[in-house]
Amino acid sequence: MIDAAVSEKVHLEPAGIVGIATAVSQRSQSHKALRYLRRLIYECLPEDFNQEMVLFFDRHVSFIFSELMAEADGCFGRMENRDPNALVNLGHAELDVQLDWEKSTGQSFVLFNRADDKGKKVYVPTVFGGGFQRTDSALMSFDISNPAVQEVVPRDYDRIRDGAEVEVFNSASGPQNQAPLSVKLTSAPKVPFRPGMFYRLDRLASRDQTRRMLEALKVVLKQPIDLIPYQVKQGGDQSAASLLPHRDLR
Numbered sequence: 001m002i003d004a005a006v007s008e009k010v011h012l013e014p015a016g017i018v019g020i021a022t023a024v025s026q027r028s029q030s031h032k033a034l035r036y037l038r039r040l041i042y043e044c045l046p047e048d049f050n051q052e053m054v055l056f057f058d059r060h061v062s063f064i065f066s067e068l069m070a071e072a073d074g075c076f077g078r079m080e081n082r083d084p085n086a087l088v089n090l091g092h093a094e095l096d097v098q099l100d101w102e103k104s105t106g107q108s109f110v111l112f113n114r115a116d117d118k119g120k121k122v123y124v125p126t127v128f129g130g131g132f133q134r135t136d137s138a139l140m141s142f143d144i145s146n147p148a149v150q151e152v153v154p155r156d157y158d159r160i161r162d163g164a165e166v167e168v169f170n171s172a173s174g175p176q177n178q179a180p181l182s183v184k185l186t187s188a189p190k191v192p193f194r195p196g197m198f199y200r201l202d203r204l205a206s207r208d209q210t211r212r213m214l215e216a217l218k219v220v221l222k223q224p225i226d227l228i229p230y231q232v233k234q235g236g237d238q239s240a241a242s243l244l245p246h247r248d249l250r
Helices: 002-006 012-023 030-044 051-083 083-091 205-221 239-243
Strands: 095-099 106-110 136-141 164-170 180-187 198-203
Touching: 012 030, 012 051, 012 136, 030 051, 051 198, 083 095, 095 136, 136 180, 164 205
Parallel strands: none
Antiparallel strands: 095 106, 095 198, 106 180, 136 164, 136 198, 164 180
């Protein structure tokens, strides 16, 4: 794709590259993903980007992305080497999670593990103060610790390879409130999910923190004229330009 973009002289703004960086799967090989992002920076930025700004962009994207992938590697190592019940007790995992198929779509799932007194399907963290909340990222996979699930999933099923990456976008607002867990799909499962199954959630690195840092980087890379609305350019207040750091700090 990059070769085609270069040959056709198609350029990407920093916002486009940031969008690609935030969408990279945490299961990707970090060195290959980083090499891809660096090629985008060096080969696809507009020609009016000076070398100093390119180096600045590369340096910070590399640092932010590498930090995310290092945390992700730690999460995957924890999944493979720790007992599932120990992970649940530490607040890093949930077992026996179910999917509400009637309220779910192809891009978002409604998850629950309990039913309240009125029969409402809700998510209640197994460990008080733990569990999953809004902006958390997780690996969602079949819970093969459940005998009924183990009988129907492929024998070579690997939750890291075959599961899905999801991000929580809605959860209960407090311990006194109960609600299902709503998640959006950020990386599709290799083995499709199916009704009547139990699922497992494992905590992944926080995409929200990475997204915030990259969004801040976009602001730093903007030129003052990009931050000032049209009417301000005509002689009005130019306080919008104060969002930029001093030139010597770039």
